[in-house]
Amino acid sequence: MKRFLLGIIVCLLMIASFSGLTPTPAQAVGGGSVFVIPVENEIETGLTTSLRRAFTMAAEQDAKAIVLDINTLGGRVDAAMEIGELVRGADVPVIAYIRSKAISAGSYIALNAPHLAMAPGSTIGAAEVRQADGEVADPKVVAFWRAEMVAAAEHTKRDTNIVAGMVDRNVVIDGLKEKGELVSLSAEQAVKYKLADGIFPDLKAALQQYGYAGAEIQIYEPTLSEKLGRFVTQPLVIPLLLIIGLMGLTWEMVVPGKLLPGVIGASSLALYFWGHMAAGFAGWESVILFLAGVVLMIAEIFVAGFGIVGALGVISLGAGVVLAAHDTTYGLKAMLFAIILSVVLGAVLFKYFGHLGIWKNIIHTERQEKADGYVPTRSYRHMMYQVGRTVTPLRPSGTAVFQGQRFDVVSEGAWLPVETEVQIVLIEGTRIVVRPVKQGERNVVIPVQGEQEK
CATH class of the missing domain: 3.90.226.10 (2-enoyl-CoA Hydratase; Chain A, domain 1)
Incomplete structure (x- = not known):
């Protein structure tokens, strides 16, 4: 993000420096x-x-x-x-x-x-x-x-x-x-x-x-200013500058890089706005609208605005580009085409390189796999059907003692008081399910629902 913001600053500085090339009589x-x-x-x-x-x-x-x-x-x-x-x-x-x-x-x-x-x-x-x-x-x-x-x-x-x-x-x-x-x-x-x-x-x-x-x-x-202005305002150059500019900033935002994509993108946008300013078609208000749109679109990523902030950003960004163009209709078409290509590029970069950018600090991508050692450190399968006694109320979870050891257990749903004789009927990882033992049924085990299917 720091590099992205630096690219925007470079864009402003280049426009300001180019303004000094405007010829005097x-x-x-x-x-x-x-x-x-x-x-x-x-x-x-x-x-x-x-x-x-x-x-x-x-x-x-x-x-x-x-x-x-x-x-x-x-x-x-x-x-x-x-x-x-x-x-x-x-x-x-x-x-x-x-x-x-x-x-x-x-x-x-x-x-x-x-x-x-x-x-x-x-x-x-x-x-x-x-x-x-x-x-x-x-x-x-x-x-x-x-x-x-x-x-x-x-x-x-x-x-x-x-x-x-x-x-x-x-x-x-x-x-x-x-x-x-x-x-x-x-x-x-x-x-x-x-x-x-x-x-x-x-x-x-x-x-x-x-x-x-x-x-x-x-x-x-x-002058050099006029020559560059004529070049920048040509119909084929306008969409090219917008595409390079937006795609360069998108690359810099998604992938950390070495600042080069951001500088290239900022330079292209600076040339676009400065060229139209030198030709007399645009003023600083167009640049301000464009930068405000970029800031709002970034804010949409970090602020839950239900899409309103992002929509305002797109409108502001597009307005800056269109108002700067001599032909507003052509400017709008060029801008939409550049946005579409930038979105496609951003999706591709995010899919293959998103883990390298700022998104790694926002999106949790780690998974706990057995191959990586994420398994219970202890197995309780050997305790199946053992009989013990509750030492705390089960509401429905609590503690019971089996062969002198305390275990966290959960009942099948019923609340059981202290000193209730219970039997283990299901073990899932570290989860131990018990049911109360009725008189005369101490050694009879009826699996809970789902255990029969297993």
Whole structure:
């Protein structure tokens, strides 16, 4: 238990130390620069927070323009919509420079920019929205996403029919796509259909085209905090951290170990909460709720609360995780999956290694076996049917004397006074059962009930 509590303390300390990695606004390097922001890899909620901070820094430094250096295969629709809103609301001119690929959600971000430049060999389009299992999304979702893409094209005065064809397979565009296909344009096609302003060999050439030749280029470099935050908030990483965290703490609680499982579990949970805090989705209240849930679940083991304490612990623990997540539904599913796996692991560990942990001090597991010497030190079988006399009342237990020795005996149920002549009729280990001897029946023995069956 000490190791388990130490793991929780490690979790808190790691969150507190990670909080110190949160970036502070950079000092201005002088007005009139072009602020280049990379938009790479998967579009997810962590990227949204990073870009929002980058746009704020660009505005504070009086940047002439913002360039989104795009190379992505897409990602979350909700994250892309937030970034698109950020681009449309920027006070600084925004240029989207597609260095390689702007696919799916990436194309939506690019289309929201007033200026769009393409690098040789780059592509844009194929924005069909799909579910997590890879299947095409519900028609309502497709219609909604199509409307968002078209709205972005309308805002920047681009061909809405071509943009609709990037999302909807049912759209037919003569000379470009048949029904059942998606629009995906090369750099040359994007310029031909006036989605892009031109093809430029590098970013400097594109900036010259837009009137920023010779401007100082400042590349926004995400901090370690932002990089970790983006990694931690990815959909596949969230359940992985929760599973490792809960299973590590479960292992440390059931099996003594060498503190390693507890440290790994606490570190995973610390990364989960800190990552969501760095991304702006969670606060310390989520951490407090989670730790309160852990404490209540432990208290349920030692306090007879009829399950109420444990139920409150599960609710508090789950609330902490769910409130920290950007998508509460996904956070709840990930948490339930992690709890189920932890319960299974705990049951397996308890079955095979429970005798090594704290449970050995709570649960009595020893058995008195004959092989271990747990047998009566003395046998009274030789005294069967002997006749003696009570020296204390039998109510129904008491003391009787047989051949000059005192023995603890019990009657068959009747209360017998002192100086009653009794005969032994049953011996079970150290238990001696007697019955009174009637006149004329001294040598007649009738077994008690159960003795005949034996």
